[in-house]
Amino acid sequence: MKLKLSEITRLVGGELTGDGDIEIYGVNALTEANNDEITFAVPPHLEKAVDSKAAAIILAQAIPGLSQAQLIVANPREAFGKLLSVFAPTVHIARGVHPSAVLGDNVVLGENVAIMPHVVIANDAVIGDNTVIYPFTYIGEAAVIGKDCLLYPSVTVREHCRLGDRVIIHSGSIVGSDGFGFVTVGGKHRKVPQVGNAVIGDDVEIGANVAIDRATTGSTIVGNGTKIDNLVHLGHNDVIGENCLFVAQVGISGSVNVGNNVTFAGQVGSAGHLNIGDNCVFAARTGIISDVPANSFYAGFPARPHKEWLRSEAGGRKVPDMVKKMRDLEKRIAELEANR
Amino acid sequence: MKLKLSEITRLVGGELTGDGDIEIYGVNALTEANNDEITFAVPPHLEKAVDSKAAAIILAQAIPGLSQAQLIVANPREAFGKLLSVFAPTVHIARGVHPSAVLGDNVVLGENVAIMPHVVIANDAVIGDNTVIYPFTYIGEAAVIGKDCLLYPSVTVREHCRLGDRVIIHSGSIVGSDGFGFVTVGGKHRKVPQVGNAVIGDDVEIGANVAIDRATTGSTIVGNGTKIDNLVHLGHNDVIGENCLFVAQVGISGSVNVGNNVTFAGQVGSAGHLNIGDNCVFAARTGIISDVPANSFYAGFPARPHKEWLRSEAGGRKVPDMVKKMRDLEKRIAELEANR
């Protein structure tokens, strides 16, 4: 695979400074790129551009004096992402149903699907057009998988759950495991049947080893465009909005309503039965224990406004000095009292 | 599926206020139920009962003036759970051994088992009566699975491990992975063979993507009736009591002894080689680093009595005010000293 810089410019748009005939053989990170590759630079890494071996650099603003060709675009990350797709090594995917796959009764397969070896699809399930299902993935009874989905190896989609279109699920993830619901009677925990399902919207991506529980009744919902990183837990009856980001190892207890465009950084946890408004951002490791209004930037455990958290975090560190200070003040007071 | 309210009353017990001939077609949550469904209400959600569209509401105490039929029982959650089972959509499970399953030598299968497609059972394993094993689940050499167990897709039960009766394991969980045991010699970590096993009691439920390590020697043990949520880690040689609850993402290091009826809320962690007494409750995210006496309610990291944790948490937040205050006091002292 190779493209001239002029062809790349046509592909991603923008303005090229440099020789359009230079041939590019790949895309790579700023500090890793070779002299036949293209890269990109954004703050705070702009000062590393001068030392990059790349043949060309995608930038938002020209940097005077750079030896490399410069391609100036509105959003360098976006342009770079586009080129990654173009240069990506393609994986060979055979369309059709492998003979070792086991399909139940009344399974409906769309056109151009790839059902790889050792897939199991239970009765009455529906698989949309162009969807690719890797080995060892299980689609439960009457589950519905949309079009253009990509399910990696060892995924489980339990019975009656639904995925939208263009959903990507990485290895080891489960959609629709039973919620953690028990009634304790005489010290013993009796299972509350989890008869609801889980419904995943369009364009959702779910990382590796994620667990999304089905609802007790009704549906656990993940809205369109939401992206979930590895090892995340979503409890039963959670209703998650659109275009949210869940970074790795986040855990959300049951019956939490999350608005749109909410970002949970790594290892955040939330108690159950809460409402979290649109556009909230939670710093890494925040522990949410009460409702959070829209547009909040929260941190800490218990969660509070980020500035407040910084202040109280700093507080603990000042105490040793304060203890000394207070001892000193007490001494001075005692002296004043003695001399009264 | 439909039942008259009078039939439901006979089924769960209790006292009905309302028309016993009303036909119920499903069970649902208080705020989700339709007018042909039954629901339940308990504190703190009782005030939402008046607005529920449900045809009937299960309650512990009658609420005067409600328009819906009321079914008064001792434990509304329990009654609701019973009805969930009754109304649950049944999943069709074919009994017998699917021809694509691979069974080793001397495997003993109980009566009425369901060994689904692409299951692998190694030599000398034993599967109890009525046990259901979903696709892609691996049962290791000489492992013993009890009666009436339910193993969802992609579960691994490693060699020589044992499950009791009525055990449920959700997708992606592992029983009997090697403990994390190494001897560091000259800066290199040499593996300590993990030759013990893991033994899971009766009526245990294990969520999705859980990892329970086998013991170095002897057994890692999970007692009868203990329920484990998604993404929980139990280290080698842990001995867990009966009827405990492990909420999602809890991690317990190796060689921890946990009593009966202990609750670990989400994301709790425990250091290894500790003893935790009966009936303890650990708030979310508690970090346990020393032994905990029975009947404790602990929180924080390091773990301490919940009240103490609340106090010290509040402490950090008071510091900024104290700093100001102290500056003021110092000024007043300086003035007194000047006027001495």
Next chain:
Amino acid sequence: MKLKLSEITRLVGGELTGDGDIEIYGVNALTEANNDEITFAVPPHLEKAVDSKAAAIILAQAIPGLSQAQLIVANPREAFGKLLSVFAPTVHIARGVHPSAVLGDNVVLGENVAIMPHVVIANDAVIGDNTVIYPFTYIGEAAVIGKDCLLYPSVTVREHCRLGDRVIIHSGSIVGSDGFGFVTVGGKHRKVPQVGNAVIGDDVEIGANVAIDRATTGSTIVGNGTKIDNLVHLGHNDVIGENCLFVAQVGISGSVNVGNNVTFAGQVGSAGHLNIGDNCVFAARTGIISDVPANSFYAGFPARPHKEWLRSEAGGRKVPDMVKKMRDLEKRIAELEANR
């Protein structure tokens, strides 16, 4: 399996006090061993040696007056580990390729491999000599697995990823899932293709349900001899050194450089794009948010030197007393002012 104490002494080295003809039938923990087994004792458990039922105890220094035979060696843990291998129940592994395994085109298999039932190996993959692959494990296109590796059930090694020799991967783990990379344009998160791979060194062990992401470009790297416990997350483009230890549930964001011999205790988290020097130790639950120099012992969130963390942790608890004290001082000042 049985060995005379004299044979054991020859095997592990060291000096025996006691009857070399005693026959040993197994190895076990100090408090669990029976009178035909051998055990070991190290501080702080030495005082339990006197009550052990074991026939013989491996020690670093003789304990006067013990009734059991004593085997004195330089490193009791190491000697015990060696004996565990000797006495371990062997698991029967059939060499060759099971007929239910599905191999793509141009797959290269080394000598003496065991490809168990329902394994899938994609086109152009390479499997080294003596490597054992359990059921339901997927090896992606052009992936390279070294010699003497052991891959347990339901492991995924995605396309183009590489494992060194003697790598062990426990059930449910994924090497080479897509990194969590998106460009947000107009409020929507567009996927950045992850075209790099993940490269795992020699002698690495990866626990159960671990997720190691592939790089956006280039490689996510885990150095030789590093050991990773269950449910750990390593982000895209992480470069991890040699002989590191990652205890359970650690999460490292993307583009973190970790030196050699670094230990992350349980549930540690790290922000992305950081440099962590050689020989660092992070206490359980540390939250790393900036670069850490070599040889640091850090704790807390935000991470700081362990001693400093202890001091600030203690600080919060002193505040309630300080509040009282300050009130008292203020009263005394007011009195002095009144009497001026």
